[in-house]
Amino acid sequence: MSSSRRSFGRAGEALRAWRTRQWCVAGVGALATAVVVGAPTDVVPNPLFGRSVPVQWWNYPALALTSVLAGIVLSTYVRRPDAPPAARPSGPESRLGAVGGVLSFFAVGCPVCNKLVLLLLGSSGALSYWAPVQPLLALVSVALLGEAALRRLSTQAECPVTVSA
Numbered sequence: 505m506s507s508s509r510r511s512f513g514r515a516g517e518a519l520r521a522w523r524t525r526q527w528c529v530a531g532v533g534a535l536a537t538a539v540v541v542g543a544p545t546d547v548v549p550n551p552l553f554g555r556s557v558p559v560q561w562w563n564y565p566a567l568a569l570t571s572v573l574a575g576i577v578l579s580t581y582v583r584r585p586d587a588p589p590a591a592r593p594s595g596p597e598s599r600l601g602a603v604g605g606v607l608s609f610f611a612v613g614c615p616v617c618n619k620l621v622l623l624l625l626g627s628s629g630a631l632s633y634w635a636p637v638q639p640l641l642a643l644v645s646v647a648l649l650g651e652a653a654l655r656r657l658s659t660q661a662e663c664p665v666t667v668s669a
Contacts, residue, residue, distance in 0.1 A: 515657035518580075526579045534575030537605070542567050545613040555614035557635070563612045566642035570608040573649035577601040580656035600655070604648030611641035 522530075542548030546555040547563045610618065615635040616627050625633055 511654055511658040514660075515654050518657040518660035521660075522579070526582050529582045530575040530579035532575070533578035534571040537574040538567060538571040541570060541605070541609050541612065545609065545617075547612050556616045557614050557631070560638075562639055562642065566608065566639075566646065567612055569646045570605070570612075570642075570649060573646065573653050574601065574605055576653045577649060577656060580653070580660060600648045601652035604645045604652060607641050607645035607648065611638050611645050613638075 538548060543550050544553050545563075546553045547559050547567050615630045615638065616622060618630070618634070621630045621634045
């Protein structure tokens with residue numbers, strides 16, 4: 505059995521073992537991510553923000569996948585009541601999730617509304633060069649969040665190691 509199949513299997517075991525509390529955190533985390541990323545980019549229509557370029561069709565699935573995966577990653581940080589206190593997580597999966605979340609914001613955002621892109625490329629450069637790269641950023645973002653979720657979930661299913669004094 506390959507290591508990736510084992511990781512998927514352990515991740516599935518971890519999801520099946522989740523309690524209501526973890527599922528609630530995942531749902532709230534997904535909703536919060538959708539609002540935090542979707543509202544300022546105006547993928548989620550709201551009266552506070554607008555965009556100069558219309559929302560693209562792929563922005564919706566990118567935001568949905570980002571939100572679901574971010575909720576799952578967030579929920580992996582919830583400790584079960586019967587679990588011993590763990591050390592503060594600092595592995596690469598915690599950075600993968602953060603980078604994936606930030607990339608998703610740039611991926612679904614309006615290409616000419618991003619001040620940094622406008623400063624570097626100008627409005628025509630933002631439309632000519634930045635806008636075509638955004639779907640790739642969305643794919644990288646989802647891949648990073650998916651990898652972070654897979655790593656975090658697969659370690660949850662492993663047997664905990666107790667440290668004796």
